[in-house]
Amino acid sequence: MADKNAEIDDPDSDSDSDEYEYDTPTIPPRAAFRRFWPLTRGLRKWLLLVWVCTILAALAETEAILLFGELTDHALNQGSLSAFWTPAAKWLGVAVVGAVVAYAGNSLAAWATERFVMRLREHVFDHVQQLPPHFFQVHRQGDLLSRLTSDVEAIETLVVSGLVGAASAGFSALFYAAAAFWLRWDLAAATFVLAPLFWLAARRFSGSIKDVSRAGRVADGAITSVVEESLGNIVLTQAYGRRDAERRRLHEEATAWFRASVRATRLNEAYEQLVQVIETVCVLAVIGVGAWEISTGRMTLGQLLAFAAFLGYLYPPVRGLAQLGLTITAATAGAERLIEILDVRPSVTDPRHAADTGRPDGAxxxxxxxxxxxxxxxxxxxxxxxxxxxxxxxxxxxxxxxxxxxxxxxxxxxxxxxxxxxxxxxxxxxxxxxxxxxxxxxxxxxxxxxxxxxxxxxxxxxxxxxxxxxxxxxxxxxxxxxxxxxxxxxxxxxxxxxxxxxxxxxxxxxxxxxxxxxxxxxxxxxxxxxxxxxxxxxxxxxxxxxxxxxxxxxxxxxxxxxxxxxxxxxxVDRGRVVETGRHEELLARGGAYSRLHRSQNNAVMDTGELRMPVFPETGAERAAEAWVGGGAGQGYYPGDAGGAEYYGYDVPAPAPAPEPNPYAGYDPYHPYYGHVPPVPQTYDIPQGY
CATH class of the missing domain: 3.40.50.300 (P-loop containing nucleotide triphosphate hydrolases)
Structure with a gap:
């Protein structure tokens, strides 16, 4: 796996862009292919071998069809059993060779495909692990999981399977077309006039299929996120009776996925039926012209059957090429979602020349x-x-x-x-x-x-x-x-x-x-x-x-x-150090730390805010209890209007109140160990201290 970290980042991307904005890019299939093609490094010789196997298999099928025409004219049409054995033996030999070559090519293609998927998944996972913490606050975990699974597989379709499929369909169509022209070039030329209709049909449907594929992938990621969040917090879900609410959340996302999936199926089915009609028109045209050719003696029955067979073998790869275009267009939606992640730069990187130090002392x-x-x-x-x-x-x-x-x-x-x-x-x-x-x-x-x-x-x-x-x-x-x-x-x-x-x-x-x-x-x-x-x-x-x-x-x-x-x-307060010292020093100082310490010891429960008991008290007691700050002119009363935003009261700093025994009044159910006096009533002190 020496190549698993092959560089696929776009060198033209703007590394100075705002890291916090993550917009899914829109890119054409060719650009997506170029982006991920470097990850095939080390696999290309095997892909080339797959191509060779594909060519040999297509040649074997072409030869088998020609042998079928020969068998028809010399054995079946003449009713001669002796003329059967030679072309039959050749046909069987060609079929065996074609089967062996096809098996080798398909097995090798599967190996290269899964190797690419593993390499890409490891690359993306390694990249995601380097991203800053705020990235994971923006992206839901379920959506990231979807991108690491289904979107990675979509890119494999775009880069590897698409390439192998295009080679297989392309060479097959080329050989079948050449054989058809060799049999009857005029009939083949008339037939291929309709071939552009396949391309026009694919082009008509490609944009819509890409849109619904993108919507389906987004919805699939949302479903994974809802399930992951709900099951990951199952105690909260059950304790708060959120079963119906979570089911509604899942239903909303599943409905979006359902609509996208149904629309994608309808578009694909409409395309398939349109292509089927085009094929039927072509076949009927060949049979009609062929019947007329036979009646005039310009064509034998074996030639017509062989030509029809070539046509029958030719249209599937031609249709496959058009369908492959739609598949690649749909896979581009997954590539866009993955590129969105790969374009996010880590907030920190290794230096060009790292410091050469031993184990530090820890200063x-x-x-x-x-x-x-x-x-x-x-x-x-x-x-x-x-x-x-x-x-x-x-x-x-x-x-x-x-x-x-x-x-x-x-x-x-x-x-x-x-x-x-x-x-x-x-x-x-x-x-x-x-x-x-x-x-x-x-x-x-x-x-x-x-x-x-x-x-x-x-x-x-x-x-x-x-x-x-x-x-x-x-x-x-x-x-x-x-x-x-x-x-x-x-x-x-x-x-x-x-x-x-x-x-x-x-x-x-x-x-x-x-x-x-x-x-x-x-x-x-x-x-x-x-x-x-x-x-x-x-x-x-x-x-x-x-x-x-x-x-x-x-x-x-x-x-x-x-x-x-x-x-x-x-x-620390508002991003600055406002006090520093030892525990006893800070308590004696009567400043921010002393206030925090008293609020913790007097808290009935930890709410994440400072909550102080309210007792009847004199103004002096209030000054001693509520003062926050340092010396004269530097403190404030949190209970006053404006709270922590008002500084500079010209009031002398009060003497600190005597500290209670930190372990007095121990309550095993209390999150802290401090003194717990009875509290009849509480009020909120604004955040700040």
Whole structure:
């Protein structure tokens, strides 16, 4: 498979175009063929051999028809049995040779066809894996699956099967026509006057068939998306009683597919019947003229039968060529949908000359970084700057939408900053080879990646080829070994993304084992305790600490229970660092972090917003409780009109309220571990802090 990554990208495409807009291009079949023809590199000699087999098979059929005419004139017409054996033996020999050659050609064509499909599918899949995360927010997964399956097969029809079919039909038509002219050129010339009617019929139907084929493929992708989304969220579907709603969604998409399919069938059937009428006219003309020729003695019965046979053999390939044109036109719709994906450029690429470094120490520098997602109307990060020393644990926290997770995407170089730069050990991330960089930085995302495979394979995906001993050692370090060995087949138990065998905490410990096995110098933990109840989160903390030991760790989280362990805390808001320091320092400062900490400890439940209890309080108590900001003239009251948008109140910063015991009032059903006072009533604080 040395050629599987053959370049097929359009060199004239505009790489500077907006990545967020994905418009399906409209291209002619010839351009689509040229676009994907490079993927046949390495297969072309076999396709040439298929052509040779096709030519030999067509010659064998032509010779067989001529022998049929000879057999008719010398054996059947004269009633001579002795004249039968020689042409019969020749006919049988030609038929055997033709069958062997046809079998070899068809078998080789099937091999080349499937090889092309596999190569194209791998190429597209490899390309899709390099695309930025926002691409998958624009395209539904079911539609992408449809493009990787049915659209790929349509392109195979356009490039390989179409080429083989055109060769077979073309050579057959050529030989049959030549033989017909050799028998009676005047009769053949009169017959072929009607041949352009086949081309005109195909041209008349091609545009409509392409349109309905495109609509059918879009509808097919939509059906796959609806099924994938519904079954992938089956618990939500059942819990919210969405059975009828999901059925209506499927019905709408299926109706669009039904209409496109029925219209395509009608168009194809109309074309077939029109061609059948044209063929009938031609055959009747030949029989009529032939009967007159025989009556005048200018033509024998054997010649007429042979000519009629050639005509009968000639029209199918001629009709096939016209039908092939319609098929290729329809396949172009699939090519357009696939080219739409292939024209999307990865947001990051490897440098021409990658930095030649060993394993880094893990020093991270983010310097004056600004970044806006493609298609967004505001910056996710604006002038973000901070540094992390090797082995340091830094927690990044802040309100939702502040830009915390964007930091992790830049560290793994899913995107490059618009301005500023991110460095690892003083080297810009742009200078690292992507695969090497992502070996140095391990991400532990919010949702645990689960492969449809064994527990062993799920852990080993962090380091393919790891020994069983290393996998088990990583599982022990992640406190996962005990529950793994209790599974029916231990480490060989198969799990899948929707598995009910393991709890969320157990899956998280498998993810930690995977990260331990990967042994990268830099860790990025994105909400490592999100979705876990208090008991599960506590069980995860110990293996998390083992994982972080000796590694540079950037933890992005709303959960501040690990904050006392952090060497430093960064509070991010509106794409900037607004506070930095240790846990105790930030609490004593009484600023944004203190406010976040109190809101978490006082929250009855995590709603994703800051919700504070409302108690009868004096103005001074309100000032002490509601103040957000730094020193005098730098804070604001979130409860005031305008909320977080109003700055610059000339009010002295209040002294911080005494912090409650973080483990007092422990509630096992609460997502955090903090103090839970009775709350008779709540009000919403605007997003911002």
């Amino acid at each position: 991270i520098t983010v310097r004056d970084v600004a970044f806006r997602y493609p298609g967004a109307d505001r910056d996710a990060l604006r002038g973000l700057s901070f540094g992390v020393s090797p082995g340091e644990l830094v927690i990044v926290t802040g309100p939702s939408g502040a830009g915390k997770s964007t930091v992790s995407k830049l560290l793994l170089r899913f995107y490059d900053p618009d301005t500023g730069e991110v460095r690892l050990d003083g080297i810009p991330l742009r200078d690292f080879q992507l695969t090497r960089l992502r070996e140095y930085v391990t991400l532990l995302p919010q949702e645990t990646l689960v492969l449809h495979d064994t527990v062993r394979a799920n852990i080993a995906c962090g380091r393919p080829g790891a020994s069983d001993e290393a996998i088990e050692a990583a599982a022990r370090a992640a406190d996962a070994h005990d529950f793994v060995v209790r599974l029916p087949d231990g480490y060989d138990t198969r799990i899948d993304p929707g598995t009910a065998r393991l709890s969320g905490g157990q899956l998280q410990r498998l993810a930690i084992a995977r990260a331990i096995l990967r042994d990268s110098p830099v860790l990025v933990l994105d909400e490592p305790t999100t979705g876990l109840d208090a008991m599960s989160a506590r069980r995860v903390l110990r293996p998390l600490r083992r994982l972080m030991a000796g590694r540079t760790t950037l933890m992005i989280t709303h959960d501040l229970n690990l904050a006392p362990d952090a060497d430093r805390i960064l509070v």
